[in-house]
Amino acid sequence: MSTQSDQTRAAVRCESCGAILVAEIAPDGSVRPLGTSEDCVCGDGAFTRLEQPAMTAR
Ligand SMILES: [Zn+2]
Numbered sequence: 311m312s313t314q315s316d317q318t319r320a321a322v323r324c325e326s327c328g329a330i331l332v333a334e335i336a337p338d339g340s341v342r343p344l345g346t347s348e349d350c351v352c353g354d355g356a357f358t359r360l361e362q363p364a365m366t367a368r
Contacts, residue, residue: 319344326354333357 322333322341329350333343341357342348349355 321360322357323360324350324352324354325356325358326350327352330360331357335359 318335319332320335321330322343323330327350329352331343331350332345333341335341341359343350343357350357
């Protein structure tokens with residue numbers, strides 16, 4: 311049995327092209343965009359978190 315309570319989704323913005331993506335924030339703070347590869351479509355993997363992960367795990 312596994313849960314996904316150890317990962318939080320948050321909106322992030324690519325620092326290179328400005329694209330807004332939804333990403334999973336790992337417990338160690340690493341950002342992994344959803345719906346794309348590990349990096350942005352522009353090839354840059356630098357993301358700025360737009361909002362703090364909500365503690366509303368359901
Ligand atoms: Zn980008």
